[in-house]
Amino acid sequence: MTGKGKTALLIAATLAAGLSQAQAATLDSVKQRGVLKCGVNSGLPGFSNPDDKGVWKGLDVDLCRGISAAVFNDPDKVQYIPLNAKERLTALQSGEIDVLSRNTTWTSSRDTDLGVNFTGINYFDGQGFLIKKDLGVASAKDLDGAAICIQSGTTTELNVADYFRRNGISYSAVVFDTSEQTVQGLEAGRCDVLTSDLSQLYALRIKLSDPDGAVALPEVISKEPLGPAVRQGDDQWFNVVKWTHFAMVNAEELGITKANVDEMKGSENPDIRRLLGEDADFGKGMGLSKDWAYRIIKHVGNYGEIFEANVGQGSPLKIDRGLNALWTEGGLQYAPPVR
Numbered sequence: 001m002t003g004k005g006k007t008a009l010l011i012a013a014t015l016a017a018g019l020s021q022a023q024a025a026t027l028d029s030v031k032q033r034g035v036l037k038c039g040v041n042s043g044l045p046g047f048s049n050p051d052d053k054g055v056w057k058g059l060d061v062d063l064c065r066g067i068s069a070a071v072f073n074d075p076d077k078v079q080y081i082p083l084n085a086k087e088r089l090t091a092l093q094s095g096e097i098d099v100l101s102r103n104t105t106w107t108s109s110r111d112t113d114l115g116v117n118f119t120g121i122n123y124f125d126g127q128g129f130l131i132k133k134d135l136g137v138a139s140a141k142d143l144d145g146a147a148i149c150i151q152s153g154t155t156t157e158l159n160v161a162d163y164f165r166r167n168g169i170s171y172s173a174v175v176f177d178t179s180e181q182t183v184q185g186l187e188a189g190r191c192d193v194l195t196s197d198l199s200q201l202y203a204l205r206i207k208l209s210d211p212d213g214a215v216a217l218p219e220v221i222s223k224e225p226l227g228p229a230v231r232q233g234d235d236q237w238f239n240v241v242k243w244t245h246f247a248m249v250n251a252e253e254l255g256i257t258k259a260n261v262d263e264m265k266g267s268e269n270p271d272i273r274r275l276l277g278e279d280a281d282f283g284k285g286m287g288l289s290k291d292w293a294y295r296i297i298k299h300v301g302n303y304g305e306i307f308e309a310n311v312g313q314g315s316p317l318k319i320d321r322g323l324n325a326l327w328t329e330g331g332l333q334y335a336p337p338v339r
């Protein structure tokens, strides 16, 4: 058999294993196991990163904590499995993890060809360039002939090729397997510029020895809708992950916070009462308890709270809400109603 044939077989076997895992209800196996296996980035400040005590923190981590809270009434029944860009989708397909919550762009091929489904968008992003200030380049269009540090197995790699072709300019790619190596590549002068999702540029910039010596160029060259993914074939689990994010967004819209959620249970507002499980039971259809959303907000918080604490003004990253503001505030975060 040719190398290509073997690879195809391996992929088919991995997919088949993934699909049979998916048919066994993920929610049941998570409950039985007593722990959620969450695939995350191995170290992306603000999104998923272990702190100095080894406790995982970040926006993507809080999504896993939200699912754990909904299922177990405890946000910490999570095993975090750090994955690099190349490994992440295989880990989901093979059943090694229950959910992938790792700055992963929702694209058509990932959503349709790989046996996985994206459940939503917890961070609207786009691709940008980080450049050393002393190079004096003001626009990505002036990067003709530049050496660019890129990580393999990402949409980043594909977008940069499109962008340079579209603008009739050339570049040489310096490709690495991990973000750590990519940053070191820029630091060591292996490249003039580093390209990745803008959110990651913020996160990677603070890892540089001289963060002020680097600047992001103004161009945003792609859409990078980042969100969690699950295996295809398990609608119940798909719903649990999807509605964990929606519960947080709806909570923000309704003014329900970690601090006031108990008080809010006494609210007369029917939207608040439904979300918190005070009237009808909207958890049952997902195999969850009536107070599933209350648990998420009580233990983790609403979307605005987790955004500000992890990547916004309460964090070293200081990212503006921008596209990630609620739809009522001119942003794109919008959740269907609970009813």
Ligand SMILES: N[C@@H](CCC(=O)N[C@@H](CS)C(=O)NCC(=O)O)C(=O)O
Binding pocket: 041, 042, 043, 044, 083, 084, 085, 086, 103, 104, 105, 106, 151, 153, 154, 155, 156, 177, 178, 179, 180, 196, 197, 200, 204, 224, 226
């Ligand atoms: N959103 C893009 C890029 C995601 C990505 O993996 N980016 C790299 C560049 S910073 C990363 O997070 N690497 C961390 C790692 O692999 O350890 C995608 O889904 O392909």
